[in-house]
Amino acid sequence: MARTIGIFTRARLVQAAATTAMACALSAAPAFAAEAADAPPADAAAEHGLKEIVVTAQFRSQKLQDTPLSITAVTSDLLKSRNQTDISQIAAQAPNVQLTQMGGAFGSSMAAYIRGVGQYDFNPAYEPGVGIYIDDVYYASLTGSVMDLLDLDRVEVLRGPQGTLTGRNSIGGAIKMFSTKPSAENSGNIEAAYGARNRLDLRGSMNFALTDSLFVRVSGVHKRQDGYVNMIDYGCANPGNSLGITGNPNTGKGCVIGKLGEKNYTGARASIRYNPNDKLDWIVSGDYTYENRSNAASVLTVDNTAKTGGVDFRCGNFCTYANFYMPAGGQAGQAYTMPMNTMFTGWGVSSNLKYTLSDNLNLQSITAYRKYHQTFGTDDDFTPYGPIGGAGYNDLTFRFFSQELRLNGKIGSLAEWTIGGFYNDQTSVYFTRQDIRYIVPNVPSFYLQFQGNDPVKANSKAGFATLILHPTSKLNVTAGLRYTSEHKDYTFVRQNWSGGALVDPFGVGALNGSVANYDGNKLDWRISADYRFSPQLMAYATVSTGFKGGGVTARPFTKTQATNGTFRPETLTSYELGLKSDLFDRRLRLNLAGFVNDYKNIQLPISDCSLLDGFAPGTDPYPCAAIQNAGDGKMWGLEGELSATPIDGLNIDATLSWIDGEWNRISAQVTSIKLSDPITSPNWRGSAGIQYTADLGGKNGTLTPRFDLVYTGRQQIGRLTVTSPLDYNPAFALANARLTWKNPKEDLAISFEVSNLFDKYYYLPLRFQALYASAGTVYSNVGRPREWAISVRKSF
Template identity: 75%
Template sequence: MASMIPNTQGLRLFATGSAAAMALALSSAGHAAEPAPQQAPAPQASASQAAAPQGEAQAASADQGIREIVVTAQFRNQRLQDTPLSITAVDAGLLAARNQTDISQIAAQTPNVQLTQMGGAYGSSMAAYIRGIGQADFNPAYEPGVGIYVDDVYYATLTGSVMDLLDLDRVEVLRGPQGTLTGRNSIGGAIKMFSVKPQPGDSGQIEAVYGARNRVDLRGSLNFQLADGLYARVSGVYKRQDGYVDIVDYGCAHPGNSLGLTAGANVPTNCVTGKLGEKNYSGLRGSLRYNPNDKIDWVVTGDYTYENRSNAASVVTVDDTTKTDGINFICGPRCTYASWYMDAGGQAAQSYSMPRNTVFSGWGVSSNLSVGLTDDLKLVSITAYRKYKQTFGTDDDFTPDPNIAGAGYNDLRFHFFSQELRLNGKIGDLADWTIGGFYNDQTSVYFTRQDIRYIGHGAPFLFLQFQGNDPVNANSKAAFGTVILHPAPGLNVTGGLRYTKEHKDYTFVRQNWAGGTLVDPFGVGALNGSVANYNGSKLDWRISVDYRFSPQLLAYATVSTGFKGGGVTARPFTKNQAVNGTFTPETLTAYELGIKSDLFDRKVRFNLSGFVNDYKNIQLNLADCSVLDGLPVGTDPFPCAAVGNAGDGKMWGAEAELTARPIEGLDIDASLSWIDGEWNRIGVTVGKSIQLQDPIVTPHWRGSLGIQYRIPVEGHGSLTPRFDLAYTGKQNQGRLTPTSALSYNPAFALGNARLTWRNENEDLTVAFEVQNVFDKYYYLPIRFSALYASAGTVYSNVGRPREWALSVAKKF
């Protein structure tokens, strides 16, 4: 289906999103849970059930059919099939059955969702898009378009968002604006992860994995009962794997080259000095739960994450040899000549190397307190604090050519506080209601040292070398409310409002490397000490009507709005780009119709939705800063990394999800998604990077299929083979220059396979898996082309090759 992501340089819109019916919940890796006898659909939850504890996905029973998941998307316990939202819910068992261990892989099973790990220029971050709406740039000056939550706590940035799915109970993915249903306004949708809460009794589990490229995964959890009503849980994960893109020393591989580059010191005979695309991730979480009765549930959680790996697996995919000294620096499908090395020049008195690793460390604490004031009234308080630091280096042109060199060192520090209060209640049988307030305050300090020598190729006087140390402060205040009316049997009418007030200020620090006054030919130094402010407010709303025609069929219609705050350009190459780079909020009005059905004695589930997004003042990275620099379109000689309001457009699409269990042990899930749209208006700042006839989203088609069958082995447990296939159509990559043709990533299909054995007691699991079975070579839908006009190169992230793994898991 659709996602829209700006090219990191040019305006590039494309859609992606795997789809698979996710209503099927698996009790554990590799096979479906044994169902209980069928029951009638659950009634609307009372306020005594409202604000259900996070992490408790309760299973409704089914007659040898599809197991149900209970979700809390509307702040109360509801069956997934009773919730009038486009929502995908998946539990830990199905994540394991699909070989998925981090959040970016969830898109493989969710219609119209794209989650992409970013490249070296963006550190440890993730681009998140739902139905064509989201954000790719990690810079703290810009707002995420998709809200990410862990145990109802909002995660405020894209940096550090590629989280391991550690000890999860379930994931809920809500598509469409979520202003009235989540703590923080989210224009595109929300991804909500719920970890397993401490439970009565003592238990634990451990899993070990070994696989291709020396992959080693270790994960485990322990649950303790400390006293009646007091429980604790500790879980941890460690993941390590070698990379899959070779870093090749150009001087070693091409002796006697025209640039005079020689092999570096201690370079091995094969000329490979390292690997991109490594994994090296560790995480630890501990929770303490006080639950003395059914009125009080208080969970306090702390977590720590550390990551130290090579940068993302990227290769040069476009090389204009007229700008790269007549040399084609495309190394091959899985190798690069990028060097992260800079000769002495300008402020660099000596040659030096940038780090080619990304290092992230962060921790957080949260308190989630639920108090039943009466049988019909419940108060929820969610308090959280988070802090992290990330460092990484970049090779901007991704070549060893000293004449077009560019490199950057980045150090991002962040801390965040949030408080949310919700009051859930009930008015007899007439209505359920929720009112709440949300506040967050965050501060980032973005230190960077940039050494840019590709501007005006071969002209040292056009060097741009500066040091930045930019503070970015932001806060958001909001009040929201939702009322669900039950005017007649089977009929529900939902209305919601949210008022949001936001502030953000960005202070530019542009100095020379020694900390003194920066003198440069572009006027960037004149920005030093200047402050850009953004203040805005917005009233969003949602109206939804749903009607249950029968126990098997629910239909709904929804209209909702959302917005993403405005801001200022955070990466100006000239003073004019900064002064003229302010952009306004983008807004969305979304219309949706849908049905949810359970057929043939709950052996088949079919959900269908259609939507139209009316999207205005779309914020995207610009390919051409001519207008901002006061020049005719297409004549700007300077690079452009500005953000602007690209224009207005509409997108429309349909999502179909199918889950079937035709016979005991056989489970099938599939989906098919389609999207299209058009531009209605192109903003003046865009130049010619986008034209009215261009596609606003691609690919138009995407689908997926998953099938597994549990085979009992008399006296020896069971075997469960599973196969998953996901297809993505061709994706628009935008234009490299305002006058060049559109380019596309070709369509591709990825297959994953897994064979799982479980013993009779179902406490021991051994599984063998192969991911990317057909060893398909493909590019991820992000490319870095910000330097093409001056450096002549573009680099892209490469998907992971075929890889295998063997895992053993034990419960006790």
């Protein structure tokens, strides 16, 4: 996809390149009521304190405070109390986690980073750096990952490499979502919300029993909201302009031709559970997602008027002159307009079967199949000025099958163990039509327009084992191994727009039919020891590894860039110390961690493909958009999580995180990053929340006000040229407020909420500057302005 030929967001790339961060996560007491059928019993002493949290991060139900991992556990109650309905918002309460909806050039996808390690690029040639799971089923693609949090029981955010537990591509960590299981009770709920810019949300779920052993749960959601960045017809708004750009006669009121940042999302999920006895528990689930909305809300933030006809096309905080228009030229016999909508349709089925073989042995089988289709268009220069433009149309089809087997056992009171295997097979077909005829500066007659239809096949196999020893009643030692073998092949199709042979100055057409292959394997390991000093205090020390899979260069300009562009996995070794405590009769929960990460073979974009093309360094005449193992670095940080309920009804949570580090190596092929640059940013993150449930007495129910504040420190977004200084987004804080009334039965709730309470204007930590060298423009995603909503929820 040629629209990323320039350096995407150097800040994102720098973050993708490394980092760890301090993270603190305080969470209100009611929010942590994660229940599990086989959960260990909660301490009865905590009747009026913080409720016990149960997690399954180590393939078995354990109390959070007994698990030697950095985990933030969040239940659906906390998500609702904070007005959060999609996965990208989880970062607000999970320190050192950054989940960002991508801009229009990347479709319906999400940049996911934990401790500064992750991935932003949706292309199937590249692997995510944060593992995303729903009901233990791996989601292998960033596309379609901005999911609604539909009918969830809880979310577990695991920070740090999870190589032995969740496998490859969890080098930064993992986000595991668990749906509410079907049960024997007949119950349900329905919720409706109306708010700013015609926001309308509808969601509901229903649970019922078909027989004494067969249960069904069905849930659905629909969300719709107008966009918040106006697309303005430049010719209409500026009649008689110096460039002779005329208005479109079909332009609507006020010269507005559309709005970016819409929501239009529909999802459904159904599960059937067969649970005839204590030995067998089998859940089969299916889900469907449909999204049809305008592209992400972006505005032009840099405009070099020397390249844009002497006109500055920046038009304001929440407006853009982008029109997705390209004039005639090259293969484009007449002017045309790219679609400015993103469409996504996806569905999946899964089977999760648990069978108890004996008192000390049980088997679990997890089988899944997923498929999705996405289309979207781009305006790469984000102006109405045709002579500098670039545009792309993208159509991606994806299929994924996975199978996992786990065998869990116990050896008396001495040890617990897990062995298992995992296999997946995936196929993508990426059709694209690219028009970047002006990508080469100072060569106005040059054009580069091509059509691709690239099949990408990949598979992986893994075997894993975990052993938890209990030498004494207070000491536990955990060891884990995981061996992974992976393969990927990418077939490049480069044709003209009619499907025939492509003739171009660089010979891009010679790529047609070329195949790039990657094969690799990796052994991950983990060793951890934890010691419980008292019922209130546990400490642990862990050394663990993880990796992000290798691959091939997805956007080559020459055949040699494709065949020589294979890169290896990037790897991370993490050293971590942690402390977990429940104090003052569980009125205060404080978890702390410190870590040092050794990050190797970081996958970075290079700007000089001389070595791949067979030229002396710095002499390659061809453009370069390759990824290579081009850096090493170290990061270190501190994390803290705190929850408090000083009196009944009052819940306080807060977070604070700090991270720093340094580059040890940067390849000479990388010009956008210097050894002296910070390896990650922001250094500081924090959040705070408070709520109080007031009993109104008698039949009047309760009233709960809640206030949340999230702080993000100054964050680098890269440099525009090799000699430019680093650019930064300034630090900002966002506040949200919510007031909820519940009736005495707590089966009816009415809420009024305001997000971005003080109407802070801010940019998301990414920008698109692929055409800066030729077009002189950069556009950025802008955060949502202040919004309000009223919601009503009824349970039955």
